[in-house]
Amino acid sequence: MGRTSEGATIVAASLLAAFAVALVNFANGQGVDAQIGLTFLVFLISFGTLYFSVRAFAPRATPLLIPPVVALVGLGFFEIYRLDPARAGLQRWWMLIAAGTAALVLLLLARGGTRVLRLYRSMILFLSIGLLLLPNLPSDWGFPLRGLEVNGSRLWIILDAGVTQMQFQPAELAKIGMVVFFAAYLADHQKALREAHRRLGPIRLPEPRQLIPLLLAWGGSIFILVWQRDLGASLLLFAGFVLLLYAATGSTGYLVTGGLLSVGGAAAAGYLFDHVQRRMVAWLAPFEHYQDEGFQIAQGIFALGTGSLSGAGPGLGRPDLIPNASTDFIFAAVGEELGFAGTVAVLAIYALFFSVGLGIAFRSRDTFRKLLAAGLTFIMAVQVFLIIGGVLRVVPLTGITLPFMSYGGSALVGNMVLVALLLRISHEEAS
Amino acid sequence: MNGPIRRIAMGVFLCMAVLLAGVTWYQVVRADELRADPRNPRPALAERGKERGLIVTVDGTVVAQSVEDPDDPRSFLREYPEGEAFAHVVGYSSFNVGNNALENTYSSQLRSRRDLTISDLVTALLGRDLRPHSIEITVDADLQRAALAALGDNRGAVVALDPRTGAVLTSVSAPSFDPESLLGDDASDRWLELLATEGEPTRDRATLELYAPGSTFKTVVAAAALDTESAEPGTTFADPVEFQLPGSEATISNASRRACNDGQTATLLQAFVRSCNTIFADLAIQIGAVDIGITAQALGFNQEIEYEWRMPEAVWNTPDLAEDPAALGQSGIGERDVRATPLHMAMVAAAVANDGVAVEPHLVRRIFDADGDTVEETEVSELGRAMTSETAMTLNQMMERVVTEGTGRGAAVPGVRVAGKTGTATGSGGFSNPWFIGFAPVDNPTIAIAVFIEGSATSGESASGGSLAAPIASELIEVWLSS
Numbered sequence: 001m002g003r004t005s006e007g008a009t010i011v012a013a014s015l016l017a018a019f020a021v022a023l024v025n026f027a028n029g030q031g032v033d034a035q036i037g038l039t040f041l042v043f044l045i046s047f048g049t050l051y052f053s054v055r056a057f058a059p060r061a062t063p064l065l066i067p068p069v070v071a072l073v074g075l076g077f078f079e080i081y082r083l084d085p086a087r088a089g090l091q092r093w094w095m096l097i098a099a100g101t102a103a104l105v106l107l108l109l110a111r112g113g114t115r116v117l118r119l120y121r122s123m124i125l126f127l128s129i130g131l132l133l134l135p136n137l138p139s140d141w142g143f144p145l146r147g148l149e150v151n152g153s154r155l156w157i158i159l160d161a162g163v164t165q166m167q168f169q170p171a172e173l174a175k176i177g178m179v180v181f182f183a184a185y186l187a188d189h190q191k192a193l194r195e196a197h198r199r200l201g202p203i204r205l206p207e208p209r210q211l212i213p214l215l216l217a218w219g220g221s222i223f224i225l226v227w228q229r230d231l232g233a234s235l236l237l238f239a240g241f242v243l244l245l246y247a248a249t250g251s252t253g254y255l256v257t258g259g260l261l262s263v264g265g266a267a268a269a270g271y272l273f274d275h276v277q278r279r280m281v282a283w284l285a286p287f288e289h290y291q292d293e294g295f296q297i298a299q300g301i302f303a304l305g306t307g308s309l310s311g312a313g314p315g316l317g318r319p320d321l322i323p324n325a326s327t328d329f330i331f332a333a334v335g336e337e338l339g340f341a342g343t344v345a346v347l348a349i350y351a352l353f354f355s356v357g358l359g360i361a362f363r364s365r366d367t368f369r370k371l372l373a374a375g376l377t378f379i380m381a382v383q384v385f386l387i388i389g390g391v392l393r394v395v396p397l398t399g400i401t402l403p404f405m406s407y408g409g410s411a412l413v414g415n416m417v418l419v420a421l422l423l424r425i426s427h428e429e430a431s
Numbered sequence: 432m433n434g435p436i437r438r439i440a441m442g443v444f445l446c447m448a449v450l451l452a453g454v455t456w457y458q459v460v461r462a463d464e465l466r467a468d469p470r471n472p473r474p475a476l477a478e479r480g481k482e483r484g485l486i487v488t489v490d491g492t493v494v495a496q497s498v499e500d501p502d503d504p505r506s507f508l509r510e511y512p513e514g515e516a517f518a519h520v521v522g523y524s525s526f527n528v529g530n531n532a533l534e535n536t537y538s539s540q541l542r543s544r545r546d547l548t549i550s551d552l553v554t555a556l557l558g559r560d561l562r563p564h565s566i567e568i569t570v571d572a573d574l575q576r577a578a579l580a581a582l583g584d585n586r587g588a589v590v591a592l593d594p595r596t597g598a599v600l601t602s603v604s605a606p607s608f609d610p611e612s613l614l615g616d617d618a619s620d621r622w623l624e625l626l627a628t629e630g631e632p633t634r635d636r637a638t639l640e641l642y643a644p645g646s647t648f649k650t651v652v653a654a655a656a657l658d659t660e661s662a663e664p665g666t667t668f669a670d671p672v673e674f675q676l677p678g679s680e681a682t683i684s685n686a687s688r689r690a691c692n693d694g695q696t697a698t699l700l701q702a703f704v705r706s707c708n709t710i711f712a713d714l715a716i717q718i719g720a721v722d723i724g725i726t727a728q729a730l731g732f733n734q735e736i737e738y739e740w741r742m743p744e745a746v747w748n749t750p751d752l753a754e755d756p757a758a759l760g761q762s763g764i765g766e767r768d769v770r771a772t773p774l775h776m777a778m779v780a781a782a783v784a785n786d787g788v789a790v791e792p793h794l795v796r797r798i799f800d801a802d803g804d805t806v807e808e809t810e811v812s813e814l815g816r817a818m819t820s821e822t823a824m825t826l827n828q829m830m831e832r833v834v835t836e837g838t839g840r841g842a843a844v845p846g847v848r849v850a851g852k853t854g855t856a857t858g859s860g861g862f863s864n865p866w867f868i869g870f871a872p873v874d875n876p877t878i879a880i881a882v883f884i885e886g887s888a889t890s891g892e893s894a895s896g897g898s899l900a901a902p903i904a905s906e907l908i909e910v911w912l913s914s
Contacts, residue, residue: 029505190432243439246435246439247432247435247436247439248432248435249435250432250434250435287470290470298470301457301465302465302466302468302470302471302473303473304454304457304458304465305457305458305461305462305463305464305465305466305468305471306462306465306466306471306473306474307458307462308458308459308462308463308466309458309459309462312477317473318472318473318476318477321472321473321476335454335457335458336473339458340454340455340458340459343454343458344451344454347447347450347451347454350447351444351447354440354443354444354447355440358436358439358440358443361436362433362436362437362440367432370432370436371432374436374439377443378439378443381443381446385443385446385447385450388450388453389446389449389450389453392450392453392454392456392457393453394449394450394453
């Protein structure tokens with residue numbers, strides 16, 4: 001696939017998003033209105049910007065990455081529009097901002113390339129930790145940047161620009177910064193990590209000295225996230241870190257240790273936090289606790305089952321019955337209205353995205369770029385598995401968003417930055 | 432480094448396969464089960480406010496219709512113009528309470544198929560009609576209203592059939608309720624109120640409740656006696672004041688506490704006309720549980736009767752009664768464990784009226800589309816011959832004598848030959864349950880009827896089939912024949 005067909009696919013996906021919005025309108029008896037054209041325009045401008053900045057700043061990047069992203073954003077967007085048109089309006093602004101940010105990343109890396117990231121890895125680490133700490137700013141001081149607590153978790157900041165307020169979840173960007181730091185650090189110490197090791201029974205573990213800075217950075221960020229009760233993000237970061245460590249060293253000891261630690265961590269979290277206990281109950285027996293803990297998962301499953309093979313049709317199901325349908329449960333909402341056909345398509349598109357991401361990592365000659373591409377794809381894959389698996393009762397539900405599809409500006413910005421980095425790496429490796 | 436990445440990639444795709452298996456499990460394998468789960472509100476929500484077809488009676492009275500919601504032109508409201516009289520037949524289609532009776536059984540035919548789905552589009556392109564179908568029922572609206580009025584404040588039921596076709600002319604249960612009260616937002620509260628109301632108006636006593644048929648069951652025993660040639664109308668029996676049940680201390684006596692005839696002998700005809708328990712207990716033991724069971728089964732007992740909804744089975748417990756002559760004696764007068772719904776007893780009367788052939792009852796005459804064209808028509812379905820033609824003819828005469836000179840004189844209609852059998856079964860709370868089954872006119876029966884009163888303070892302690900149920904039958908036969 002060349003650049004031209006990539007462009008054509010982007011236009012086609014934008015048209016499909018607008019068409020889905022039109023179908024929702026018809027289902028609600030609203031007919032043709034500005035929303036349809038506006039959706040098409042915003043998709044075209046957002047992804048057009050990204051497309052042309054790729055042409056300008058990373059012309060040799062793979063053309064296979066942007067089309068699946070546009071398709072996923074489109075599938076999520078019509079469902080957000082169907083559930084809450086006001087949120088869809090906001091999401092459109094966020095699409096513009098996210099695409100702009102991704103274009104900016106490509107522009108900034110145009111000259112120095114991803115080498116710059118490796119160079120400034122420590123700064124990126126401190127920036128990320130700083131970002132993670134931002135929500136702990138007081139909620140009631142005069143400064144226009146304030147922390148915000150939602151549902152017992154302290155994940156948000158508010159930027160009060162006077163006329164308008166903007167909410168942001170800095171962890172969405174911080175996790176990318178953390179991956180950049182891990183990749184850079186592991187690339188630096190890869191040799192030492194692989195060769196200097198100790199034996200613990202059958203398991204080979206590297207020299208602890210080599211790992212200390214890494215463990216500090218990682219432990220610190222996990223601590224902050226647990227403190228803020230963002231357990232989903234901490235699990236994500238943990239899993240991404242363990243996978244990256246394994247990728248860098250090839251030592252299965254990390255996978256085993258990581259697995260054991262996550263089970264232990266989950267048990268500790270269950271002991272410490274009520275809401276984790278409730279989630280376990282909801283996971284194991286949603287229908288027995290239909291009236292309370294299990295309600296959301298049970299509704300999600302009913303939505304999927306009622307959607308059946310072909311779905312109710314855009315705007316014709318009742319995904320509004322699922323709590324948090326436009327964020328955590330967007331997959332069930334799409335499953336209800338587009339059916340099995342829709343959910344299989346969503347899974348296939350994610351699989352395509354992961355293949356392309358891992359393919360970039362696979363073909364990279366540079367260790368840092370290889371680890372960065374792998375790490376970015378890993379956290380994306382883990383996130384997709386955790387949230388869809390949570391909806392499908394494969395794993396307990398963690399409160400994280402479905403990349404590209406869920407409502408939420410910060411996540412979209414973070415994920416588009418991730419896409420920009422992958423594009424840049426594929427450009428550099430193709431040179 | 433590519434080795435570990437490759438292995439992780441395998442893991443990633445394995446995870447995707449797990450997710451694919453997950454959606455397959457919920458959206459393909461268990462989809463129907465999840466859709467039908469009573470806790471899943473989606474199917475009911477999808478029906479809410481949608482147009483449903485008409486339910487009309489054979490005489491053209493609209494008993495259920497959908498009208499546009501004045502507040503929301505895209506939505507429809509369901510109306511039941513006949514209210515209480517048709518509550519148990521038509522039922523209701525309520526978002527909060529669910530569907531019941533015909534509204535439930537024919538829900539898929541009555542609903543509009545306009546779902547705005549892709550399959551709709553295909554159907555419409557193929558030129559098929561998406562508008563809801565309507566149904567025409569066999570009930571006569573005047574008779575139905577008269578039946579509910581005739582029951583008055585009593586608890587009970589009336590079922591009338593066309594004996595030749597099994598068409599249900601009337602099926603009412605009292606007390607009744609207004610189905611429209613279950614359609615609003617407060618439907619759940621109204622429903623709970625109805626459940627708590629004395630007399631339990633939501634119960635359909637006509638087709639869904641089993642009662643001891645009392646002496647109306649003697650019709651079945653007499654048919655078995657004639658069919659097996661155990662007795663003829665003139666056959667004489669010993670006529671004691673009390674009949675000693677074999678192998679038991681218990682005795683059976685007549686309602687009058689006297690002998691049936693002269694204390695010496697009485698004929699089968701006399702015993703039938705005067706409804707003598709002593710002689711029918713004796714007769715039942717002589718015929719035997721098996722032969723009575725054969726006749727009872729042919730008349731619709733001990734089997735699932737095909738109807739618009741699932742009815743409980745009427746009970747004649749052959750295996751147990753074959754072992755226990757005392758119980759057989761008590762069962763021969765329709766007591767002990769014998770059970771039937773009023774509809775079952777109307778079928779018994781109808782079979783006698785129809786030359787001994789039992790016919791399956793049905794409520795729906797036809798289903799028609801929005802243009803009025805018939806989509807489906809109910810065909811008359813015979814249950815089979817329940818007794819010989821001669822037996823039926825003899826029973827006709829015996830039942831007519833019940834009305835002309837016996838316990839059923841209250842059912843007489845001037846100028847019409849009416850046949851019938853009364854019953855006064857043991858009820859609950861010290862009250863008895865009056866019954867009457869019968870048909871008219873005898874020479875060419877067009878209506879078979881069962882009247883059942885559930886004994887309560889309203890009916891009083893001295894109420895009997897002859898005093899309370901038979902006059903209601905008389906009134907309704909007159910309404911039917913004059914229309």
